[in-house]
Amino acid sequence: MADPYFFGYGSLVNLATHDFPNPHPAQLKGWRRAWRHTDLRPVAFLTAIPDPESQIEGMIAHVPKNDWAALDEREWAYDRVPTTHAVTHPLTHEVEIAVYAVPQGRHTEPSNRHPLLLSYIDVVVQGYLRTFGEDGADRFFASTDGWEAPILNDRAEPRYPRHQQLKPVETEFVDDRLNRLSVSIVQTA
Template sequence: MRRRSQIGHGIGMHDPWFFGYGSLVNRATHAHEDAHKATLTGWRRVWRHTALRPVAFLTAVEVDGGEIDGLIARVPGADWRDLDERERAYDRVQAALVTHSGPRKLAVEVYTIPHGKHGAPDRAHPVLLSYIDVVVQGFLNEYGIDGVARFFDTTDGWDAPIAFDRPDPIYSRHRVLSRKERALVDQHLDEVGARYVEPPKF
């Protein structure tokens, strides 16, 4: 049975929340059940890589006029340990302009790679198709087909090489997609002119 949201109720009223804009939008990748659709203003997504990871991932960067959909979720007891380990290539910062369906103001934080600590993806650090699959599945479940289109439109860096690892997924939180979900991913990647490469050998 789905747990009733505690936004605005006594339990967890002072707990912090995170704003997820990539794989964290897919609820199947985390155990934070008190989660809700939200929009972060003043930011865009971009594909980047860091020295801390062998492949590229999404980060969010501050941009005037930017706006991205995502998911906020409560962090019970302000215990960030699991999330901080998962997002260890990122800094966690305050997210000032978050719009959500809750009846009160929340303390929301967002993970972002600090400026100067990330570079553009390349053949040695490609984007994983299995990671894109997870992200798109999450946006489809939360926002529908139009939300998937907005995800692609509000993400920069689609000229990055994309490792075709769907047959043998490298991403540790990979999910099984339906035929329609895979077709939706492929359609949008075709539209942005995606360039596929062989998966890296680790």
């Protein structure tokens, strides 16, 4: 029987947010990232969207004993989608890989009422910086749609449940890249 793994493309790339074993950088072909909102959450978050022309980098990690319960709970607003044959990874044994994505038709564009959280962006970019370096983090920004959405600056009081403390150089990187994208950052009330 093949070992179960997940492919993470957002906060799951940041190993400080979970303790799933045997993590490895990987690529998922035929998918793209997008910031989206669903009625299941008050803010926008990342989802993977099928796109035959795209490929995204991320992290695979093992799901011990095929026990998906904790990960399904963490990713409760998503569906778990089999993607084994779309993932390029360094493992040499047989694995089954799934990605979490919100199905088309169950999400909408972010809005002022449902913004992106800066604390969430920080966590994701920190993970990409630590795993893929600055070039990889730049590829994250380039392969993600939805940067025209408003971003709520919640750094002082993070709303993202798995927020992390960034090093000053990481914060500067995030701020610089968001500035290059000319995003709209709104302050918390």
